Structures are given as structure tokens and as C-alpha cells.
Amino acid sequence: MKRDMPDENGLGEAGVLPVQHTRAVTRWRQGAASAEIDHLAEEMPVAFEYNGISHAVMLATPADLEDFAIGFSLTEGVVDSARDIYGIEVEAAENGVTVKLEIASAAFVTLKSRRRALAGRTGCGLCGTESLEEVMRAPRKVHSTAVFDPVVFDDAFAALHKRQALLRDTGATHAAAWLRADGDVSLVREDVGRHNALDKLAGALARGGEDVSHGAVIVTSRASYEMVLKTASIGAGILAAVSGSTGLAARLAESAGVTLAGFVRGGTLVAYSHPQRLKLA
Template sequence: MRALPAEHAIVSAGYALRDVQRWRDGRIETDQDCIAEELPIALLYNDRPHVVMMATPRDLDDFVLGFSLSEAVIDHADELSDVQIHALLEGIEVRVRIPGAHAEVLEGRRRNLTGGTSCGLCGAQALEDAVRQPAPVDAGVEIDPRALHRALDHLQDLQPLNTATGATHAAAWAHADGSIALLREDVGRHNALDKLIGAMTRAGERVSAGFAVITSRASYEMVQKAATVGIPVLAAISAPTALAIQLAESTGVTLIGFARNNSHVIYTQPHAATGSRREHAA
């Protein structure tokens, strides 16, 4: 791959401006549109290629940390070091160092994935790679339904990239009272969650003290990532899949879907999101 000149720093708003022809009220007019950026991001651990993800080229430090944690490449943030991000003509290359023991485990998985924005595990070579079973999560705080919808009400206002382009997902971390502490955006829903996990880790957020909200469906990979880092409650504005529900049940994650328009559906662990935990304990 060919490196770009040094003056091409990786500073991205996440979108590009493009001239377009817009049809409106029977007339054609020239206009400018904000288009979400999507580039291949190659991730190398200890100089060994591991995965290429199509992602929005912003918050890449959060992305590599969150991906490394949610995919169980490392156990703790301080095991990731010497992060080097290089802009190339073909995309972006991210090189990181991890402990040798983790690198050996990673090599043993024999995974060299090419993930798209709708699939995070394309190319897994074994069933155990595709459906990894995380350990059960610790119990979190009870989430009042009003707190969940308080977070949902503020979600759109905190998505500048989606406001500009209409093409990105978001993952947000909210405290128990529904106040949103962190939010990350990306063209890929998996990437947005990984970026959020990285940002939460850097900020020292306690996973037991809040809940995550995603602007997408809740596929099993999203539950898998949440459970791997210990997030106890995951709320999606769209539907879950059957495997996501099964995985949430087995790991103790409270999974919520169709969270919008002042309503939602609780699929697993309902006591954590209905205020009934105390009743169960009584």
C-alpha cells in the first residue's frame, strides 16, 4: 500500500461535500450535499493483519480500543499500546501492539476478516469464532422507563454527522437518570458501538452505572460486544434478532427493542428495566 504525503493528516469531519443535482417542485437545481465518508480501515496487531472494516474515519483511537475490547482481543485497555494510524491512498492502516500471549491466541483463531457496514464477522473460519459466548455480566442499576425515553428524546440532537448526512448510526451511553454522557457515530452500527466502548473506557465510565442505546437493530453481534465489556442494558430503536435474545438471556443482558415513540419492548431480564427488581428480591 502506498503512503500519503505527511501533510495529509487524519482529521475528518466524517463527511464530504459533493455537488449534486436536486429535483424539487418540478425543477432541477445545483446544490451541495453532505455525504458520509466510508473507508476501509485495516487493523494490524503486532504487525499481523487481522481485520479490514468499512468505517467512518473519525474517532479511530476509540474504535481500535473498543474493537479490541469487544472482540476479546485484549482484556484491559492498558494492554493496547503504540497505536499508529497511517493514511494511505487505499484507506487507513492502524497498527497496534498487544502482549505476546494475546497475539498467540489471536493467531490461533485464524481469522482474517473483511467486515462490511452490515456484517462484522464475514470470513470467520469456525462456528466458535462467529458465535462467541461472553461471560455473564454483573447486575447494573435499575433503569426507570422514563430515564430510557429521556435519553431517546435527546439522542437525535447529539448526532451531528447523521444530521448532516442522514446516513450514520449512533451508539450512546446514558447514566441511570437518562442523561447521555457519550455518543459516537459511524456508517456501521458495529463500529459506532465499538467507538462508544472505546470512548467509555477512556473516560472511565462504569458499565454498571448506566445503559447503552443504539440507533439500529439489535443483532447478536451487538449483544455480544455489549456483554463482552460488561454492559448490562442495551436498548435499540429497532428490532432484535432471535439469536440476540438468546445471547442476552444467557449472559444476563437486559435487551430492549423498538425503543421509540414513548414505548419499548423488553425481551430479557425485565426486572432491570421495569423497577421490579426490588419486588423480586423481597
């Protein structure tokens, strides 16, 4: 694959992809104003092109873009496997980033048959979808052997919080992480959009060849329909979120075979579906 990817600080070779923006601000605290320098999480348009055809534009944090491209392609059903992606090239311009993917011919034919123009707001998972049928696509049933003691999640979220470097600096990002069966938080991805963070995690899992049959996805957001759909697309059996679930998300989790847990914090959780993967008794 040809890559011009950001390094761990979010900068490409030419230093054109900053993940933070420094700005002079006026802070008001307890009745007093002061001039300070603040750090803001960056977001910019990220366009995905498949075999030369523009498909989607999302507003995202410009880091882990190869993970983002692979994960988006998998969770949106553009490809069935990361093996269907032959090459990725990232081009940064003044007004955004274009990620050019070369995919298998069969996948491209399928994509063209259901092509959509997706102009994304930050973290908007369904913007631009052309039909109700496309929104309500059913993922393959998840068959997972994952089983977790709920007490593991508190330690996992604490470990995740410590690794959210961009959140620590800006206070403006979501994160998605992979929790292994042994309790290790092995992968963390951040983004201003919760869906983007999960797509980046999906890409990292695919690139690393992680066994998804025994672990869990943990996210610092609510459990929306799209978050469950993307979790099911990964093949993960558990989604644990710090906030609640929507009704549509819970119904999808039930039908897709995903254990959905919400309000996972402070030694508590609510299991919306398939509680048998959680040692609750």
C-alpha cells in the same frame, strides 16, 4: 501511545481524514429537479494490525479511530483489557487508514491461534469469520446493577439525536451512546456502521474508565446478535435499541444476562430479556 488522530472535525494533522464528502447532486422534489450541493458521510477501509500482523479490515467513518481500535479489540476478544494494548499508531494513506496496535505477548499468541481474515463491508460484524464455533462464542455473564425507568430512554434518545452532528449533515450514520444511571448521555459515537459505532463507544468507555455496572447502551439501530455480543463484552447490563431484535440476539441476551429492549421510542418498548432492570410496573 503514539497518535496521529483526527480532531473533533474528523481531520488529522494533515487534514487527510475527512468524515464528510461534499458532492454536486441533482435533487428531485415534487416533480421538479434542481442542482444542489450535498454532504455525504465518508467511509474508508480501516485496517487493524496487531504486532505487525494484519488482522481485520473494516469500512468505517474515519473518526474516533483510537476508540474504534480499542473497542474492536475488546469486543472481539483480541485483548481482555485495554491494559493489554501498549501502543496505537494511525497511518493514513491514499486508499485508507492502517491502525497499528502493539499488544501484550500473551494476547498476541492467543490471537494468532484463532487468526481470521476479516474483510468487512460497512457494519458487517461477522464477515470473514472462519467457523461456526467462532461466531457463537459465549461472552462472560453480565452482572449489572443498572435499573432504569423506561421514560428516561425517550429523553436519552432525544439528547442523542441532538448530538449526532454527522447524521444531521448527511443523514447516513448510526450512533451508540452511553446512558448513565442519572439519565445523562455522557458519550456518543457515530459511524456509517452500527457495529463500528458500538465499538467506538466501547473504546471510549474503556479509555475514560467509566463504571459500566450502572448504565446502559443505547443505539440507533436494530438489536442484532453482534450488538448484544458487543454490549455483553463491554459488561453493560442493558441494551436499548430504536428498532427490533432478531431471535438469535434475544436468545444471546437471555443467556448473557443482558436486558434487551427494542422499539424504544415514543413512550413504548419491547423487553426481550431480563425485564427486571426496567421499572415496567
